[in-house]
Amino acid sequence: xxxSLVDILQSGWIGMLLRGAxxxxxxxxxxxxxxxxxGIAGAAVKVGGNRLARGLVGLYTLIVRSVPELLIIYLLxxxxxxxxxxxxxxxxxxxxxxxxxxxxxxxxxxxxxxxxYGVEVFRGAFKAIDxxxxxxxxxxxxxRAQCLRRVxxxxxxxxxxxxxxxxxxxxxxxxxxxxLVGLVELMRAAVxxxxxxxxxxxxxxxxxxxxxxxGLFSQGLFVLAERRFGHGMRRAAA
Amino acid sequence: xxxxxxxxxxFAAIGLAGLSTAVSAATLKIGTEGGxxxxxxxxxxxxxxxxxxxxxxxxCQRLDMKCRFVVQAFDSLIPxxxxxxxxxxxxxxxxxxxxxxxxxxxxxxxxxxxxxxLPKDSPLIDAxxxxxxxxxxxxxxxxxxxxxxxxxxxxxxxxxITLKTYETQDQMQMDLSSGRLDGTFSEVTPQSQFLKxxxxxxxxxxxxxxxxxxxxxxxxxxxxxxxxxxxxxLKKKVDAALCAMIADGTVKASSEKWFGVDLSNxxxxx
Numbered sequence: 001x002x003x004s005l006v007d008i009l010q011s012g013w014i015g016m017l018l019r020g021a022x023x024x025x026x027x028x029x030x031x032x033x034x035x036x037x038x039g040i041a042g043a044a045v046k047v048g049g050n051r052l053a054r055g056l057v058g059l060y061t062l063i064v065r066s067v068p069e070l071l072i073i074y075l076l077x078x079x080x081x082x083x084x085x086x087x088x089x090x091x092x093x094x095x096x097x098x099x100x101x102x103x104x105x106x107x108x109x110x111x112x113x114x115x116x117y118g119v120e121v122f123r124g125a126f127k128a129i130d131x132x133x134x135x136x137x138x139x140x141x142x143x144r145a146q147c148l149r150r151v152x153x154x155x156x157x158x159x160x161x162x163x164x165x166x167x168x169x170x171x172x173x174x175x176x177x178x179x180l181v182g183l184v185e186l187m188r189a190a191v192x193x194x195x196x197x198x199x200x201x202x203x204x205x206x207x208x209x210x211x212x213x214x215g216l217f218s219q220g221l222f223v224l225a226e227r228r229f230g231h232g233m234r235r236a237a238a
Numbered sequence: 239x240x241x242x243x244x245x246x247x248x249f250a251a252i253g254l255a256g257l258s259t260a261v262s263a264a265t266l267k268i269g270t271e272g273g274x275x276x277x278x279x280x281x282x283x284x285x286x287x288x289x290x291x292x293x294x295x296x297x298c299q300r301l302d303m304k305c306r307f308v309v310q311a312f313d314s315l316i317p318x319x320x321x322x323x324x325x326x327x328x329x330x331x332x333x334x335x336x337x338x339x340x341x342x343x344x345x346x347x348x349x350x351x352x353x354x355x356l357p358k359d360s361p362l363i364d365a366x367x368x369x370x371x372x373x374x375x376x377x378x379x380x381x382x383x384x385x386x387x388x389x390x391x392x393x394x395x396x397x398x399i400t401l402k403t404y405e406t407q408d409q410m411q412m413d414l415s416s417g418r419l420d421g422t423f424s425e426v427t428p429q430s431q432f433l434k435x436x437x438x439x440x441x442x443x444x445x446x447x448x449x450x451x452x453x454x455x456x457x458x459x460x461x462x463x464x465x466x467x468x469x470x471x472l473k474k475k476v477d478a479a480l481c482a483m484i485a486d487g488t489v490k491a492s493s494e495k496w497f498g499v500d501l502s503n504x505x506x507x508x
Contacts, residue, residue, distance in 0.1 A: 011282055012281075012282030012283065013282045015282065015283075016282050016283070016284065019284075078317050078318075078321060081318065081321040081322075081323050082321045082322060085321065085322045085323065101323075179311075180310075180311045180313075180314060181310065181311075181314060181318075182308055182309060182310035182311075182314070182318075184284065184309065188309075191273055191406065192272050192273055192279070192280040192309070193282070194273075194406070194408055195272070195273035195274065195275055195279055195280075195406065195407070195408060196275060196279045196280060196281060196282070198275070198408065198431075198435055200408040200409070200412060201412075
């Protein structure tokens with residue numbers, strides 16, 4: 001009665017899983033770009049902003065980090081689905097809205113979640129830069145912008161890499177939660193395939209392997225990035 | 239020159255308006271679970287198939303609309319319908335009083351009974367009524383799918399049974415196969431499909447099948463399509479179309495194709 005692995009491979013579900021994996025990577029990448037922007041901006045505010053702005057950023061990281069990711073996704077989805085539908089009706093973008101909406105929510109959710117962790121990662125990186133270097137740069141007559149571009153940012157990225165790697169891996173896995181609101185990414189493709197083929201173990205193992213491959217590949221990229229940006233920096237451990 | 243431009247713009251605007259109203263008016267968006275064979279499932283190319291897909295497609299044909307299926311987890315279907323993410327839910331959903339508080343339902347186009355799957359050697363397989371089964375299962379752990387009427391039914395009528403709730407049918411059935419459950423309670427069709435696949439060696443279906451009419455207040459009045467309560471016009475059209483589909487045998491043909499039996503609810507229409 002059981003399907004063999006060969007049957008499953010031939011049934012086309014591999015293609016569906018690969019398309020799902022593509023969606024997972026796409027959502028994670030868009031989300032992490034948004035999250036990095038939020039993280040750097042939030043960290044800059046926390047380091048140098050006024051009291052009100054610092055308080056607002058603190059409130060955001062506190063709320064988003066203490067509420068389960070799934071709940072954030074549900075709140076974003078069910079909180080905006082009605083106004084989004086009204087807007088789409090008004091603009092007559094019904095078709096577009098219906099297919100793009102879970103994707104937008106996914107990117108927004110991953111961005112907000114990874115951003116909240118990113119704030120602390122980048123704040124740590126800001127703090128790790130010796131203030132003496134910035135004083136020296138200013139004393140040489142660099143403007144604030146020059147100082148940011150030539151002294152602060154290059155070091156900031158390097159110091160933030162290990163923490164950012166963690167945030168990225170979590171973002172990658174958080175995308176699985178978006179499957180519950182109708183986005184067919186890797187996890188959802190595996191669930192649908194498990195039901196249709198009645199071979200849950202095989203499908204879930206394949207999905208697990210694909211997540212692992214994506215994780216492994218991005219891990220490699222982070223190692224390369226640490227080497228690349230590490231030129232001329234002291235080693236963290238040494 | 240300006241008048242030509244203005245005319246061109248006018249034509250473009252008329253064309254666009256015509257195009258977009260033609261598309262939006264003719265599309266019926268249907269929410270479905272996609273993970274509940276043979277009611278609702280998705281094939282490897284992403285196409286929605288199963289009994290409910292047939293019902294949906296036949297319905298769209300009758301209403302002269304274009305079908306578009308939106309696949310979402312079962313638990314999120316009702317909130318999404320309320321938020322008007324789609325027009326209809328067709329997903330093997332039982333019509334219950336609880337659900338009817340928040341959404342409207344079409345006529346129940348199909349009915350299905352529920353049954354226990356238990357170890358083959360259990361004496362309860364031959365139990366004559368539900369009271370005997372409930373008594374025998376006291377203190378045992380039974381698996382149900384989350385958000386289903388079967389779970390609500392056991393909670394109400396057999397509080398002595400420990401319930402374990404699962405996201406999907408296969409997670410529940412895997413746990414049963416690996417011995418972490420004393421049995422499962424679900425609709426007859428997924429249960430018999432599981433037995434067919436498992437090869438009937440370890441498990442069997444209890445002969446006493448529980449009819450929806452035994453407790454319509456929790457088990458529901460049959461399977462219906464969910465409709466937003468504000469959409470009275472659509473309910474009228476859907477009801478008429480479903481009645482016509484029961485009468486002309488469309489529902490029967492799909493049911494026999496997917497389940498091997500006729501689940502059409504002939505009592506639903508006057």
